[in-house]
Amino acid sequence: MTTPALANLNFIPSKKSQLPSASPFAMASSSEPSALPTLLVFRVRELRFLAALRERYRVLDFFTSGSPLAAFLAAAAGGADPPRALVTVGGDSVRVDAALLDAVPSLRFVHSTGAGLDHIDLGECARRGVGVASSGTVYSTDVADHAVGLLVDVLRRVSAADRFVRRGLWPLHGDYPLGSKLGGKRVGIIGLGNIGTLIAKRLAAFGCVICYSSRKPKESVSYRYFPSVHDLASESDVLVVACALTRETRHIVNKDVLAALGKDGVVVNIGRGPNIDEAELVAALKEGRIAGAGLDVFDKEPKVPAELFSMDNVVLTHHVAVFTTESSRSIHVRVGM
Numbered sequence: 001m002t003t004p005a006l007a008n009l010n011f012i013p014s015k016k017s018q019l020p021s022a023s024p025f026a027m028a029s030s031s032e033p034s035a036l037p038t039l040l041v042f043r044v045r046e047l048r049f050l051a052a053l054r055e056r057y058r059v060l061d062f063f064t065s066g067s068p069l070a071a072f073l074a075a076a077a078g079g080a081d082p083p084r085a086l087v088t089v090g091g092d093s094v095r096v097d098a099a100l101l102d103a104v105p106s107l108r109f110v111h112s113t114g115a116g117l118d119h120i121d122l123g124e125c126a127r128r129g130v131g132v133a134s135s136g137t138v139y140s141t142d143v144a145d146h147a148v149g150l151l152v153d154v155l156r157r158v159s160a161a162d163r164f165v166r167r168g169l170w171p172l173h174g175d176y177p178l179g180s181k182l183g184g185k186r187v188g189i190i191g192l193g194n195i196g197t198l199i200a201k202r203l204a205a206f207g208c209v210i211c212y213s214s215r216k217p218k219e220s221v222s223y224r225y226f227p228s229v230h231d232l233a234s235e236s237d238v239l240v241v242a243c244a245l246t247r248e249t250r251h252i253v254n255k256d257v258l259a260a261l262g263k264d265g266v267v268v269n270i271g272r273g274p275n276i277d278e279a280e281l282v283a284a285l286k287e288g289r290i291a292g293a294g295l296d297v298f299d300k301e302p303k304v305p306a307e308l309f310s311m312d313n314v315v316l317t318h319h320v321a322v323f324t325t326e327s328s329r330s331i332h333v334r335v336g337m
Contacts, residue, residue, distance in 0.1 A: 147268055
């Protein structure tokens with residue numbers, strides 16, 4: 001049978017991997033032409049994509065199985081046709097690590113439909129000859145747009161004003177409190193990779209002053225560079241978190257950084273939830289030590305701190321920055337669907 005080609009994806013082969021260059025997913029193919037190869041799936045949100053996968057594979061979907069992870073993996077590994085490929089996305093409670101690879105030793109390829117790979121142990125995959133691919137820059141523009149949207153919403157109080165009108169409060173209380181303009185704001189971006197750069201370009205067009213912190217200065221940009229996130233925060237009105245999640249960037253926005261940002265500061269996070277010390281962020285918002293936040297990602301997804309729900313100065317979305325109808329079509333095209 002024909003398997004979808006993933007040649008355009010950001011493929012990260014291991015040294016031992018024997019994947020054909022034109023079709024990484026071909027490793028999932030079965031020796032019997034008439035049989036559908038088995039595919040492990042974790043948290044594929046786009047239903048059409050999942051339906052397309054089901055047409056080509058015998059899909060074992062963890063989140064609809066109702067089984068504990070250990071039992072699910074054991075059943076998959078013990079089947080007549082154990083899976084050789086896995087599809088996942090960042091932000092899961094499931095990590096592709098040594099324990100998972102031990103549980104399903106037949107796996108030879110992992111594809112992340114999200115932009116990040118922090119949920120995949122790349123070193124362990126390389127050691128075992130397991131190929132890894134991500135969706136590369138498919139979602140970058142959508143994430144950058146979403147970050148700008150969150151910031152505009154927080155500053156201009158768009159969602160809060162919408163609720164004010166819908167509740168019939170305008171005739172009773174008069175005008176809603178004014179928001180703050182975006183133009184002229186000093187925006188500090190943590191992580192000036194592909195997404196961070198796109199955010200910077202968009203906000204510069206609004207008249208914002210851009211500065212950034214990254215592992216090292218970028219010679220290709222003229223924005224002011226800060227080696228310290230604390231110093232970046234002290235010179236910013238807005239902090240945008242756009243970095244990958246690593247040991248070094250876990251809680252990179254902590255109590256001290258929030259204090260440096262100050263009571264008029266706003267935080268936007270489209271990176272990963274644990275990039276921010278969530279407990280300290282909630283406390284800073286409750287106590288008025290920062291002005292607001294726009295959050296698409298959280299520490300223990302899908303759980304969100306309940307304290308945030310009643311805060312009109314906080315805009316929340318459900319880790320959806322990467323997803324638009326257009327980006328979904330793009331990923332379908334890239335995997336030959």
